[in-house]
Amino acid sequence: MGIQRIESVTYSIDDLDECVRFYEDFGLFLVERTGEHAVFETLTGQTLQLDTRPGPLLPPPVEHGPTLREVVWGVDTEEELDRLVTAVGDTRQSADGVHHTVDETGFGVGLTLARPKPAPVTPRPANSLGHVTRWNTALEAITRVRPLRMCHVALNIPQAGKDEAVAFYTGRLGFRPTDVVEPMGVFMQAPGDDDQHTMLLCHRPDKAGVNHIAYEVPGFDDVVEGGNHMIERGWREARRLGRHTIGSNVFRFLHAPSGGRVEYAADMDRVDDSYETRVHGTTPPHHIWALRTNRDNEAS
Template identity: 35%
Template sequence: MSILGIDQITYAADDLPTCRRFFSDWGLALKSETADELIFECLNGCRVVVAAMDRPGLPPAMEEGPTLREVVWGVESDADLARYAAAIADEPGFVDAEAEGARRIGCTDPNGLAVRLQVSRKRSIDLECGAMNTWNAKPRINQAAPVYERATPIEVGHVVFFVADVKATAEFYAHRFGFVGSDSYPDRGAFLRCAPEGGHHDLFLLQLPSGKRGLNHVAFTVRDIHEVFGGGLHFSRCGWETQLGPGRHPISSAYFWYFKNPAGGLIEYYADEDQLTAEWQPREFEPGPTVFAEWAVDGGLDGNTRRQKNAEGPQGKFLTEKK
């Protein structure tokens, strides 16, 4: 019995028209729209809900302003759901009710976030991805690597929160839901995956000296490094502002590109994270710029010139041509 991953997230935002354009440009499919709610889907059916902040029935917020109000994790079966319900029945905010035509259980985590579980609605999909040729393995033969005009995210891969007590919150997810530690910043941050075998992290908890609680970012998985670049360039052309990227994380090995999000926090395209098993031994790191990013472009790339922001555009000459 283990959680399969994120099935749905719910933002509460104060500008739905802007959010509608933002998530459509991001590459999500708009499935339904009402005056106080937008529902988007990723390629595998993972849902992103954006609700007006005054919509009835929203869980309480961890912080002021637009932010994430709820994370719904998927499980394999009704039997799994029943076992998790028994494990969290005494937790604050416990719920066991029908939502969107299915049973959904949940509670409130120590950081004040609404955590829910349901039998997963995500679909299995088979996608063609760019193969990487290395010195030892060359799987891409007589074929160019892909160039993407934009991104179409596969799913919500992980969420990251500022927490008031990283130890208590990490223990909650480990003891109640079986999450496994991947790596950590001692007493500062915990990278957790929802099953012994899987991607490097589904959840990252970060404790600041101020004790701030709230959303840091939501990360969307794309096919490969080429889609990180193609998606980021398209999103830049649409006029949205980069926070940092593209770049590469030494912890998790993933390539990333972060943008500012009108629904709260940051939003990330990422690909090529480490895959771990139960044999993995968690590591400890001291926070620092080179631990967060092996390399990163500050301010992003311009989608039209394909150069760093505010850099001179290409002139039609070979880069090696001398004056």
């Protein structure tokens, strides 16, 4: 099959203390910390690496300041891993067995075996007329939101060479375009993933950089409570609660001190091979809905 999921991501950062505080507040688990770097995990065992002195196997940064340096993709079998390493061609292997290369934009790309940890999810029971699943029980606050997994990564790329940038992922790594938004970018699905997109290459800003990484949480309440908690902890919201048009996921975005933004995401469309690539000549609305208010003269 091939690539299953994001296995690991690495950011080069300036302020380790601030980044550690951010991702602890965000709900990830700190598993390693030195004076130079920190490692966090999601519930399904993906790792987030924060490095003040990134290693020599990483390509140069694509933008100034803290930013994403590499995405390591998890592959299902040794045979598929060998096949992909051969398809990519020019790779170097680090001591941990990860094969490293670089994409057409300059982002590091790694390949390794996927090691998913099970993270069972029990959806919160919901009630509507004729569909009652919660009797004699009141809902309580989740209080501590824990992301299940990094579910997609969105990278900004220059307009020039955008087709080659996409072809690296579709031609060599087996990603499948699910929605092509001609003025904006290409949404792609990894062959072993069910989400409507595992990756977005966005050429609209016409410059290379990290756009965001999305973290799936179990449900709508987690998106709301997670965002509220981050605001209470002093972090800056980047996009208020809404539901996307492409992918249908509920979202809330925060600015990340590691570069770009992070997204709490829930309830994304799942699509299989019967979902044919959709080509949009104009950019669809960003969201189906976004939270509006007319209290306190707040802008919507």
